Amino acid sequence: MLITQHFKKFLHNSQSSGILLIFCVAVSLMVANSSLGNAFQNLLDTKIGTEIFHLNYPVSIWINDGLMAIFFLVVGLEIKREIVEGELSSFSNASLPIVAALGGMLVPALIFFLFNQGTDFAKGWAIPMATDIAFSLAIISMLGKKVPVSLKIFLAALAIVDDLGAIVVIAIFYTDQIHWDYLGLSALMVVILIILNRLNVVKHIFYLIPGVFLWYFMHHSGIHATIAGVLLAFAIPTNVSTTEISPLEKLEQKLHLPVNFIIMPIFALANTNIAFKNGMVDGLFSNFGYGIILGLFLGKVIGINLFSYIFIKLKISTLPDKSSWSQMIGVGLLAGIGFTMSIFIALLSFKGFPEIQDEAKFAVLVASLLSGLVGFAVLNFSFKRRKGLR
Template identity: 80%
Template sequence: MNISSYFKKFLHSSQSSGIILILCVAISLLIANSSLGESYQNLLDKKIGTDLFHLKYPLSIWINDGLMAIFFLLVGLEIKREMVEGELSNFKSASLPIVAALGGMVVPALIYFLFNHGTDDAKGWAIPMATDIAFSLAIISMLGKRVPLSVKIFLAALAIVDDLGAILVIALFYTDQIHWDYLGLSALMVAILIGFNFFKFKKHIFYIIPGLFLWYFMHHSGIHATIAGVLLAFTIPTNISTTEISPLEKLEQQLHLPVNFLIMPIFALANTNITFKDGMVDGLFTNLGFGIILGLFLGKVIGINLFSWIFIKLKISSLPDNSSWNQMIGAGLLAGIGFTMSIFIALLSFRGQQEIQDAAKFAILVASVISGFAGYSLLRYVSKKQKQK
């Protein structure tokens, strides 16, 4: 199995920053439920920027749409490298995360729909479809060598395909209006970036400047701006040489530290400020709560492994190297950590309905905690059993 040293560094950094990330979640929850909660929310709602070119947004938007685009840029770079010369470089390995992500979107949405069809809450059907790539990777990375690198790569690829699917769903079903002029300008930026790659431009500046414009146009088009990071990543040139460092590899090295130890902790602090209220626990035992919790906790692992099993049996795909179905189940459970994108979809689904939004956010938090704990515990248990054998 050929796994790049850059992906190993990425996973090592994720493992080191995982504890910091979870600590930031705890701090954010404590602040949100203390006397500082209102001031903290006001800070996140404070608009920053300039009205010139319509670049004045709340701080939370700059974090979720701006800083997260950099995170998606790094993950996109890692996935591209593995597609060129690593674990995802052959069709059988590369196809598995795609079909698994599809199953992990379809089954949770179906479970939610079964609980909520015919009600006003039915419009939240996409809430349990999403996987939080940051938290799922942080947890699996904390397991270190107990989990094969191929399984970690599988989860990373699955999560990014899943998030791209969620972004597409948002664009098609939860966007009030798509601005086609800005979308056209986004396509023009992508074409320019592809041209620079084709003519072998190697300096990062030729990609970063159009990438900034791509983010701006994508953001104003109505489609979630973080997709700009992935599109930019796939245009950065790389090679299969073991002696010459490519522009892609250089950028990876430069992004590891700020992404894992600055961007992700800030992201966690900004997105876990859920204020606990009376009656929220009761909301878990409603059709809305069941749809979200069972969709994320059961729907994800069932959908991912069912679709994977079908395509492996058809010999279209293959299991990750040195992995087992128990480890695939563990990865599927970790994919049930919906969190950020799920919360984002919940806010879009129930605009102006604060009480339902809060109930959905709490259900997402509970489902994500259960999924994360179950996935971590199963993968750790499987590792112990393998050592005993």
């Protein structure tokens, strides 16, 4: 398997940023349930910006629509680089994480649907579909060199494909109303970006300026603005050279630190400020709670391994190098760490219903905690057992 130098850096950053995310989650929960809770929520509800360009939004919207677009830009850069020169560059390498990701999206969504069909909660079916890249890679990286690099790459590629699926779901199913004039302007920006790419323009500024306009037009079109980050990423030039650093790789290097250590922690602080209320724990034992928790904790591992098993038996795909099915189960469990993406979809699913959003956030936190702890334990036991058999 082709392992790029930048991918190794990505794994390292994910480990350290994952620890920071856990810390931010703890801080956010403590603040929300202290005397500072109301003040912090008022801060998130404070509008900033200007009415001239219709850009006067609460701080929370700037975080979830603005900063998250930069996060998705980095995700898009990861996807494109892996397609061109990494794990997703050939069908034999790409097929397993792609198929596994598909199973890891469909089965959780089905579980949620079975619990919530015909109810007001049914539109949250996409909540358990997502995998959090930073947290899942942070947990597997904590196992150190015991983990085959191929397994880390498989989980990362799966999570990247999963996030791409989540972006498509957001664009198609969580768009309230389409404004075709702004959508047309968005398309014009994409055409400009493609022309710049074809002309082999390498300076980032010539892509970032149209990218900002793309975000603005996309935001006003009704389609969630985060997809602008991915579209921009796919326009940034790259190459297959191992000696020459491409514009894509340079931008990726510049953005990883601010995304992993500023943007994602801010998102965690802003979106896990859950004030525990009477009845919230009871919500875990409702069909809504079951759909989210079982979808993430069981649906992910079942879907990923079932689809992987079928394709491996058909000899279309193969297991990651030096890995076993017990380790695949552990990875499938880690993929159940939905956290940021699942919370993000929950916010979109139940706009204007903060109590339901809080219940969803709490269920996602519980499911992610279970998935992380059990996944870590399964992988750790598997590696120790394998070492003992040698």
